[in-house]
Amino acid sequence: MVASQVRQFDLIAFDWDGTLFDSTAIITRSIQEAVRDVGGTVPSDAAASYVIGMDLTAALAHAAPDVPASRHAALGARFSHHYMAHQHDISLFAGVLPMLAALKDRQHCLAVATGKSRRGLNETLQAVELHGVFDGSRTADETQGKPHPRMLHELMREFGVAPERT
Structure with a gap:
């Protein structure tokens, strides 16, 4: 693998509203x-x-x-x-779809950590045709909400990824 292709991170966790979604x-x-x-x-x-x-x-x-x-x-x-x-x-920010595709092509594990409810996130993922793109997610009604880091800790544990690789 060429040095420029070495991944710095294995797990990339995104917030949803205001990060991927222009809401x-x-x-x-x-x-x-x-x-x-x-x-x-x-x-x-x-x-x-x-x-x-x-x-x-x-x-x-x-x-x-x-x-x-x-x-x-x-x-x-x-x-x-x-x-x-x-x-x-509401729609995805410009460039989000090609960015996610490029990250998936490089074998990154992708996740969402959001203050949305599970129902709200699932409905939104369905509406923008992103169901199945993310390997995991956590919502505020499933665990302690942000700014507490529990969502990220749970995702790291789920995928066996260390904090420095997230």
Whole structure:
């Protein structure tokens, strides 16, 4: 193998929203609309987008600190309502498909570690025809959400890959 073809990493784990999937604006707007719906102080674009990738409950609590815990379920439901209404407007970033194909051709193990739910990730993978491209994934409803590293630790353990090769 030529030195330039030696892999530095065996496992490459991607976040989904805002990394592979161009969803930042819609998530931000959905958070803001949900907070408005339940009567909280609407966060700025920066505050709403800061929480992307986190577990939904933690993200919404952080983005809307004045919404009481007793309203978090309603806040989550309103976020889902707004996000689902716009999800058909979201697509992969340009260049993602050829990049993933090139990584697979070089025998990298590919994974997703996301704050999305399992259902949400599966539906999205199906919609963009990427089911089967990733060797594994972890979602926030299956394990401890980001920023905790547990998702990555579980993926490394699943594929037998050391941290320095991930």
